[in-house]
Amino acid sequence: MIFSIDNILSPEEISEIKQVLERAEFVDGKLTAGWHAKLVKNNQQLKSGTSQKELKAKICAVLFKNALFQTTVRPKTIHSILFSRYDQGMSYDTHVDNALMKNNGSFCRSDVSFTLFLNSPQDYEGGDLTIEGVQEEQHYKLDAGSAIIYPSTTLHRVNPVTQGTRLVVVGWVQSVIRDASDREILFDLETARRAIFAKSGKTPEFDLISKSIANLLRKWADI
Numbered sequence: 001m002i003f004s005i006d007n008i009l010s011p012e013e014i015s016e017i018k019q020v021l022e023r024a025e026f027v028d029g030k031l032t033a034g035w036h037a038k039l040v041k042n043n044q045q046l047k048s049g050t051s052q053k054e055l056k057a058k059i060c061a062v063l064f065k066n067a068l069f070q071t072t073v074r075p076k077t078i079h080s081i082l083f084s085r086y087d088q089g090m091s092y093d094t095h096v097d098n099a100l101m102k103n104n105g106s107f108c109r110s111d112v113s114f115t116l117f118l119n120s121p122q123d124y125e126g127g128d129l130t131i132e133g134v135q136e137e138q139h140y141k142l143d144a145g146s147a148i149i150y151p152s153t154t155l156h157r158v159n160p161v162t163q164g165t166r167l168v169v170v171g172w173v174q175s176v177i178r179d180a181s182d183r184e185i186l187f188d189l190e191t192a193r194r195a196i197f198a199k200s201g202k203t204p205e206f207d208l209i210s211k212s213i214a215n216l217l218r219k220w221a222d223i
């Protein structure tokens with residue numbers, strides 16, 4: 001399931017983050033790519049250090065509080081976050097994200113990837129995130145403050161930026177539910193249960209769906 005969440009960051013939060021990024025040092029994005037992704041990664045990212053740690057903590061806190069992020073992603077840990085900049089001519093060609101990423105000395109699994117846009121689509125040409133399916137591909141370029149969230153299992157790319165600058169936060173989540181189709185079943189059931197509750201309250205049907213959600217979580221939770 002690929003979905004977007006709008007207005008994760010307010011305009012004030014975006015401008016605070018961008019002010020920090022304007023003063024900060026960026027390094028070659030190849031530093032954090034796997035050996036095959038290095039061949040196609042051509043961007044810049046915020047150097048690790050104090051401001052990167054602070055911004056990362058802020059983004060994690062905002063995402064953990066977001067109700068839609070919780071029900072769709074079911075995050076166990078948001079283990080990796082990068083602040084990436086694509087100036088004119090930069091791109092990140094087709095790749096799959098590393099399945100295992102090192103975080104504080106131990107490995108975390110990437111189940112869900114996200115791109116949170118910091119610039120508006122009017123600020124740059126090209127640079128759409130393209131997610132490849134078996135038969136077709138989807139292109140994403142969202143408003144500043146909105147995020148596209150997709151399974152880390154996909155092949156995807158960032159098309160060349162032909163004008164302006166594309167500024168994004170990208171991140172990877174280990175989910176309590178490792179399989180994307182299982183997360184979708186839980187999301188559908190949760191949506192149905194809330195609709196029943198809004199319409200008719202705590203009915204026997206609501207109780208049955210609640211029981212199914214709880215028992216599927218017991219079966220699938222990877223904690």
Ligand SMILES: O=C(O)CCC(=O)C(=O)O
Pocket residue numbers: 084092097115129156157158168170
């Ligand atoms: O910038 C993006 O939208 C995604 C970048 C990406 O695929 C990555 O950093 O692995």
Ligand SMILES: [Fe+2]
Pocket residue numbers: 095096097156
């Ligand atoms: Fe990627």
